[in-house]
Amino acid sequence: MFRKNKFGVYLSLIVLGSIAMVPIFWMISIAFRTNPEVFASPLKLLPPTFTLDAFSTVFENRELIQLFINSYIIALSVTFICIIAAAMAGYGFSRFDFKGKRSALIYILLTQMFPMVLLVIPYFLFITRVGLYNTYFALILAYTSFALPFSIMMMRDFINTIPKELDEAAKIDGCGPLKSFFYIILPPCLPGLIATGVYTFILAWNEFLFAVILTNSIEVRPLTIGIGMLIGEFTTEWNALMALSFMSSAPLIIVFLFVQKYFLQGLTAGSVK
Amino acid sequence: MNNNHARNDLVEYFRKVSFILPAITLLLLLTAYPLYQVILMSFYDYTDKANPIFAGIKNYTEFIVDPLFWNALGNTVVFTIVSVFSGLSIGLIFALLLNQQINTKFRAIFRSVLMFPWLTSSTVVAAIFMLIFNPFGLVNKFLSSIGFTELSQTAWLGDENTALLAVIVANIWRGFPFMMLMLLAGLQTISNDLYEAAEIDGAGFFKKLFYITIPQLKNIILTLVILEFIWNFRSFDLVFLMTGGGPMNSTEVLSTYIYHHAFRTLDFGYASATAIFMLLIMVALSFFYLKSSIKKEGE
Numbered sequence: 001m002f003r004k005n006k007f008g009v010y011l012s013l014i015v016l017g018s019i020a021m022v023p024i025f026w027m028i029s030i031a032f033r034t035n036p037e038v039f040a041s042p043l044k045l046l047p048p049t050f051t052l053d054a055f056s057t058v059f060e061n062r063e064l065i066q067l068f069i070n071s072y073i074i075a076l077s078v079t080f081i082c083i084i085a086a087a088m089a090g091y092g093f094s095r096f097d098f099k100g101k102r103s104a105l106i107y108i109l110l111t112q113m114f115p116m117v118l119l120v121i122p123y124f125l126f127i128t129r130v131g132l133y134n135t136y137f138a139l140i141l142a143y144t145s146f147a148l149p150f151s152i153m154m155m156r157d158f159i160n161t162i163p164k165e166l167d168e169a170a171k172i173d174g175c176g177p178l179k180s181f182f183y184i185i186l187p188p189c190l191p192g193l194i195a196t197g198v199y200t201f202i203l204a205w206n207e208f209l210f211a212v213i214l215t216n217s218i219e220v221r222p223l224t225i226g227i228g229m230l231i232g233e234f235t236t237e238w239n240a241l242m243a244l245s246f247m248s249s250a251p252l253i254i255v256f257l258f259v260q261k262y263f264l265q266g267l268t269a270g271s272v273k
Numbered sequence: 274m275n276n277n278h279a280r281n282d283l284v285e286y287f288r289k290v291s292f293i294l295p296a297i298t299l300l301l302l303l304t305a306y307p308l309y310q311v312i313l314m315s316f317y318d319y320t321d322k323a324n325p326i327f328a329g330i331k332n333y334t335e336f337i338v339d340p341l342f343w344n345a346l347g348n349t350v351v352f353t354i355v356s357v358f359s360g361l362s363i364g365l366i367f368a369l370l371l372n373q374q375i376n377t378k379f380r381a382i383f384r385s386v387l388m389f390p391w392l393t394s395s396t397v398v399a400a401i402f403m404l405i406f407n408p409f410g411l412v413n414k415f416l417s418s419i420g421f422t423e424l425s426q427t428a429w430l431g432d433e434n435t436a437l438l439a440v441i442v443a444n445i446w447r448g449f450p451f452m453m454l455m456l457l458a459g460l461q462t463i464s465n466d467l468y469e470a471a472e473i474d475g476a477g478f479f480k481k482l483f484y485i486t487i488p489q490l491k492n493i494i495l496t497l498v499i500l501e502f503i504w505n506f507r508s509f510d511l512v513f514l515m516t517g518g519g520p521m522n523s524t525e526v527l528s529t530y531i532y533h534h535a536f537r538t539l540d541f542g543y544a545s546a547t548a549i550f551m552l553l554i555m556v557a558l559s560f561f562y563l564k565s566s567i568k569k570e571g572e
Contacts, residue, residue: 009373016367017383023401023446024389026411030404039407043414085296092292099286104297109563111304112500113555115507117528118548121535122310145303148296177288206394208510213536227396228514231403238404245397252392257385264458 027249031055031242038238054243063218064244067226071248074136074222075204078143082151082200083193085144090155090192091181095167108149116146116209124213138214139222143207147200154199158192158266159185194259195266202252223248315545322539332546342547344522345530352441352512352526353505357498359445364452369486371453372460384457391450395510402443403515406430433523436516440524444511448504452497459493460486499562506555527551 030038031054033047040048058064093105123142132138162185170180186193208224215221227248230241256263318328336342367387371380390398405411406429417425429439467485476484487494509528512518518525518533531551535544556563 006373006375009370009375010379013367013370013375013379013383016370017387020363020367020387020390020446020449022411023398023405024393026405027397027401038404039409041409041414043411043418085299089293089296092290096289096292098289100290104293106563107305108300110556111300113503113507113552113559114304114308115528115531115548115551115555117507117509117531117535118311118545118552119304119307120532121314121541121544121548122307125310125541126307141303145300148300152296177292181292202392206396208394208396208514209532224394224396227394227400231396231400231514241400242404245393245400249389249393249397253389256388256392260385260388264454267454267458 027242027245030239031246033239035237035239054237054239055247057237057240058244058247064226066218067221067223068247070136070220071205071223074139074143075201077136077140078147078204079197079200081140081144082147083197086148086151086155086196087186087189087193088181089148089152090157090159091185093152093156094159095164095177108152111145111149119145120210120213123210127214134215134217134220136220139207139211139220142210142214143200143204146207147203151196151200154196154266155189155192158189158195162188191262191265193266194262195264198256198259198263199267201255205252311545311548314541315549317542319540319542325542328542332542333550336543336547336550341522341525342530345525345527348437348524349506349526349528351437352444352508353502355441356444356448356505357501359441360448360452360501361494361497363445363449364456367449367453368456368460369482371457384454387453388450390446391448391454393447395447396514398443398447399511399514402439402446403430406439430516431520433521436520437524440512440515443515444505444508447511448501452501455493455497456490459490463489496562499559503555503559506558507551 029045029047032050032052033040034049034051034053037044037048093101119142123138127133127138132141166184167180170184175183205222206224207222208228211222211225212228215225227241227244230237230244314325315332316327316329317325318331319325371384393401407413408426408428408431412429413425413427427435429435463486467489468481471481471485507528508526509532512524512526512529513532516524518529527547528551531544531547534540534547
């Protein structure tokens, strides 16, 4: 659009992009400082003395490591369940016509509108009643229900882009719906499956409200709670808090960098038309 | 014979729905049942926690006259509108810049790096921005270094005039990358011929932006606005972590208002009634989105 002035484009991107990245830069800069230097005056953009103190504070704390493990267990389980359920449902919605299909789709759209805080009250009562309070399973169930609606729509849109002729050819060759789902639909769906997986993993890894309400001990609580609690307690140890924040963001960023190509394809398969 | 036919139909029906059954069962169990529970609870009085009694619409008439409820609703509206439109503008600026014919490596790096805010959890975003908005933090250090000595004394999150603004800034920062990504995908579908034709007619940057780019992106902008509207309207984490709704309720949004009534005062009935009201607002405001999605399904 403004092709005459490429230099301006590069310059704007660098300036605006740098401004947008200040919070990330600041998190890293603080994570590698000693604590007295956090509010060093005058302002020091780079750590005056580069140190890994804050990281060793985090690693020496066994409870924080446990929180990491919990987050992985919960987020990976939710991702696994969600990918399977969403791929199947996406296939069903994309390929079959049946009574109640429209109502089911409308309901899925509606669930996107439920305020989390509306669901958390009955969840809490239900989970305590069935004895699942303070278990991984309580959080896995809850997060699956948040991630499913968007995942189903994403998978359905993605499967819609796969030509119907493929299934029909398979049908003529004697493939049943289940067989054609596994051999015809799933392989070209890889970008969609990855997008769903990444979306779900991010959602489960980052959730906070339900984790506060449905768990109360360090053995099952996810990392977000750990950071949330440190915001209260550690207010004097900002460097450790930033080191932990850095460590909790790094896995998502690394995964995202590897799969972002597929993620973009999957995310935009249906929504950009 | 006829019976057999009906049975075959039923088998056929189950074969078709079997693929969506696991997901739908999970969703009904995990959202429809809780919703039914909340509706029920909203008509009960929880003064005696062990034996709630039916109270009719008492909870509804109570919250509707609470000035703090209207304060929370107002804050939610401000929080949502400012977040959505600022995020959309920033997202569009970055998307437009990234869509230029620039070095592909350069573009790929910027596109990835600009997604980082979206990948950080709300707890991390809250922690970073609490540090930045600390009275001795980065914002004030910067302000004092460029000469705003008085402004640099502000306790951004502790002052009722600035706290909401500070939370909104954190929220926009977390929200813009997703909008950027979707808009960029939309931009890439616009044919270059349109711009070339416009250039021949002598159209400048803004003419092209308002007469070609934005109209071509209409659908995706509409979808984004509604999705973001829903996500922001119900958002909880940032406010809860950064200010807890304070100071003096100046950042209290509907989600934290409901949370406080449910888990601090343990008034489940009152909290449920407010939550139902909140759901109704969201459904009403996204009605057109629902309608157009449903119409699309019909095709």
